[in-house]
Amino acid sequence: MAGRRRQAGVTMQDVAAIAGVSIKTVSNVINGYPYIRPGTKERVEAAIEQLGYRVNLSARNLRQGRTGMIGLAVPELSLPYFAELADSVIRAAERRGVIVLIEQTNASRERELEVLHGQRRHVTDGLIFSPLALGTEDRAAFAVDFPMVLLGERIFGGPADHVTMSNVEAARAATRHLLETGRRRIALIGSHEGETVGSAALRQRGYEQALAEAGLPVDPALLGEAGLWHRSTGAEAMARMLDAGTEVDAVFGLNDALAIGALHVLHARGVTVPDEVAVIGFDDIEDAAYASPPLSSVAPGREQIAQTAVDLLLARIAGTAPDEHVEVITDFAVVPRESTVGAVRPAAAASPVVA
Amino acid sequence: MAGRRRQAGVTMQDVAAIAGVSIKTVSNVINGYPYIRPGTKERVEAAIEQLGYRVNLSARNLRQGRTGMIGLAVPELSLPYFAELADSVIRAAERRGVIVLIEQTNASRERELEVLHGQRRHVTDGLIFSPLALGTEDRAAFAVDFPMVLLGERIFGGPADHVTMSNVEAARAATRHLLETGRRRIALIGSHEGETVGSAALRQRGYEQALAEAGLPVDPALLGEAGLWHRSTGAEAMARMLDAGTEVDAVFGLNDALAIGALHVLHARGVTVPDEVAVIGFDDIEDAAYASPPLSSVAPGREQIAQTAVDLLLARIAGTAPDEHVEVITDFAVVPRESTVGAVRPAAAASPVVA
DNA sequence: TTGTAGGCGTTATCAG
DNA sequence: CTGATAACGCCTACAA
Numbered sequence A, B: 001m002a003g004r005r006r007q008a009g010v011t012m013q014d015v016a017a018i019a020g021v022s023i024k025t026v027s028n029v030i031n032g033y034p035y036i037r038p039g040t041k042e043r044v045e046a047a048i049e050q051l052g053y054r055v056n057l058s059a060r061n062l063r064q065g066r067t068g069m070i071g072l073a074v075p076e077l078s079l080p081y082f083a084e085l086a087d088s089v090i091r092a093a094e095r096r097g098v099i100v101l102i103e104q105t106n107a108s109r110e111r112e113l114e115v116l117h118g119q120r121r122h123v124t125d126g127l128i129f130s131p132l133a134l135g136t137e138d139r140a141a142f143a144v145d146f147p148m149v150l151l152g153e154r155i156f157g158g159p160a161d162h163v164t165m166s167n168v169e170a171a172r173a174a175t176r177h178l179l180e181t182g183r184r185r186i187a188l189i190g191s192h193e194g195e196t197v198g199s200a201a202l203r204q205r206g207y208e209q210a211l212a213e214a215g216l217p218v219d220p221a222l223l224g225e226a227g228l229w230h231r232s233t234g235a236e237a238m239a240r241m242l243d244a245g246t247e248v249d250a251v252f253g254l255n256d257a258l259a260i261g262a263l264h265v266l267h268a269r270g271v272t273v274p275d276e277v278a279v280i281g282f283d284d285i286e287d288a289a290y291a292s293p294p295l296s297s298v299a300p301g302r303e304q305i306a307q308t309a310v311d312l313l314l315a316r317i318a319g320t321a322p323d324e325h326v327e328v329i330t331d332f333a334v335v336p337r338e339s340t341v342g343a344v345r346p347a348a349a350a351s352p353v354v355a
Numbered sequence C: 001t002t003g004t005a006g007g008c009g010t011t012a013t014c015a016g
Numbered sequence D: 001c002t003g004a005t006a007a008c009g010c011c012t013a014c015a016a
Helices: A012-019 A023-030 A038-051 A057-064 A080-095 A109-117 A119-123 A136-142 A167-180 A199-213 A231-243 A256-268 A286-290 A302-318 B012-019 B023-030 B038-051 B057-064 B080-095 B109-117 B119-123 B136-142 B167-180 B199-213 B231-243 B256-268 B286-290 B302-318
Strands: A069-074 A099-104 A126-129 A148-151 A161-165 A186-191 A223-225 A250-253 A278-280 A297-299 A327-330 A333-335 B069-074 B099-104 B126-129 B148-151 B161-165 B186-191 B223-225 B250-253 B278-280 B297-299 B327-330 B333-335
Touching: A012 A023, A012 A038, A023 A038, A057 B057, A069 A080, A069 A109, A069 A119, A069 A302, A080 A099, A080 A256, A080 A286, A080 A302, A080 B080, A080 B099, A099 A119, A099 B080, A099 B099, A109 A119, A109 A126, A109 A136, A126 A302, A148 A302, A161 A167, A161 A302, A167 A186, A167 A199, A167 A250, A167 A278, A167 A297, A167 A333, A186 A199, A186 A231, A186 A256, A223 A231, A231 A256, A231 B286, A250 A256, A256 A278, A256 A286, A256 B286, A286 B231, A286 B256, A302 A327, B012 B023, B012 B038, B023 B038, B069 B080, B069 B109, B069 B119, B069 B302, B080 B099, B080 B256, B080 B286, B080 B302, B099 B119, B109 B119, B109 B126, B109 B136, B126 B302, B148 B302, B161 B167, B161 B302, B167 B186, B167 B199, B167 B250, B167 B278, B167 B297, B167 B333, B186 B199, B186 B231, B186 B256, B223 B231, B231 B256, B250 B256, B256 B278, B256 B286, B302 B327
Parallel strands: A069 A099, A069 A126, A126 A148, A148 A161, A161 A327, A186 A223, A186 A250, A250 A278, B069 B099, B069 B126, B126 B148, B148 B161, B161 B327, B186 B223, B186 B250, B250 B278
Antiparallel strands: A297 A333, B297 B333
């Protein structure tokens, strides 16, 4: 415990002096340079321990031109999906010895552009970016000169690396699941009219494909607009649809928050789920399993997305990634719960998905 | 758009050369030094714009001995309360021009100690720490020689700055709320047997005080243990209590996740809420308003906690905080919703709490 | 196997 | 008001 209090201000010089070696040798020890005489190494390590020395990362970064940190830009952490994603990314980065710095864009165009070109960019070696407000019309803005990996298909075929699951196929699978339980009037909550490349558009495309396969038309009355995918907007869209007297026997929420909002309204109006209306969401956030009734959903393989994105970004930073831009498609799975298939068991715990 | 591509590598030297001034003048402009001739300032700003220059933070930090970043250590972002807290802290820090670096401790003792003494500590100027696993027995570990603000009362009267709401009073208010609706058999979900200073102990104390005021005894059968405050553990505790045949007419979940887990079990067993059993949680996370039925809760003033903690930490870093350790108690409010007071209105949106 | 010199981009000091 | 110059702490040559 002796001299270990004040590590602030302890420099390699001090360590070198105590150990009776040069500063370079200390540096070598710290960086794991192999050719050091064991005795020397020991003395250096003892000195480091004694002084409580830590490398000054600012200095190292300045010298090396790297920071050892990567950025993660998401709309907001209050949205459970992004909180869980951030959790996974932080863990994945940690496994690679890298620190994550989170930025919230609030899904605002301005903030998202700032993330790409602003000041903060310089604190990190690269960026994992889940854009929401920016679209194909902003393609040019994504042509950045630093390592970046995009999450989601918002900028389809854009000028950057991509990690995403297949929104179209996953949405088709979810819709099929509803069709298989005999539903025919399936509402879509969260559509973005006029959009062509965002998650909303892609998921809606999957929905339409599944309907087409079943020989069903797409009824515009069943498309519930919701700009932001929050619980509140899901509730509002659902309410509007019911108020309009639209006949509905199932709901596909384009994410779980929307679906939970819809559930909430159904519940408030005395509509039974899944007897009268079945509900499925998307993202499989933890909430889903604890909704009443437990919400069926589509699990996007969060862990896989996170680790893949981190590794791809680090490869890009290290310069070991392929020259052309990479697009990785990850797996997904439909997770049926009571909201579509009815009570399966009277268990206390909600589902096998929760750890 | 001309020369704005390659900002990497643009230095003050370059800006100074273009603007025809010395490097120091550029520095002055950037740092808002007041005594600069307007013409000079303009030329410098034009050069900065033209080259797309950004200060190199590593260099600045090295020079200034600061990093411009603060750490935020929480158990995990998957827990909605901490995700929302992180959201608020990031925003609060942003308002002060500071970057936040999040660390997840997984509520493990080892990880929490690492946060206090590990390598990463040196990337930040200070730490906002919400400990869970460490208790009074670890008091010594909290005697750190860097700026730190603790959230929550876990280390009561410990050797560090504190920001917290009054757990005891808030819990008492929540319990009173249940008593006022005529409940008498109030289950407590999330208790930690033997604990004396943690959130569990404090909130339980408030519960006991409220019961005492109402002339009611504390029935051990109504105390539901739950180590981790997750939805799943809340569900399990509730299920155990019901399985044991304990008579219950209300539930106080020590946080919302526990309460939501309990709701889930009640729902699965056909117990009506709030008719047969009223339920209230704690934290007022966004989920609460969208539970079925909407969950009453205690709002801890998250924004206030976040901003206060950030400001206190920055004051500590700047050396402007008082010598002795500060303890700030923030406000709280009971938010009644359907889970305790029954259906109030058939609205689509769930509550005024959601933005 | 270890030491020496130099510079990464900023800001602070001190002249001018 | 502005300019030269010296650190900040580290790492990469290059020498020894």
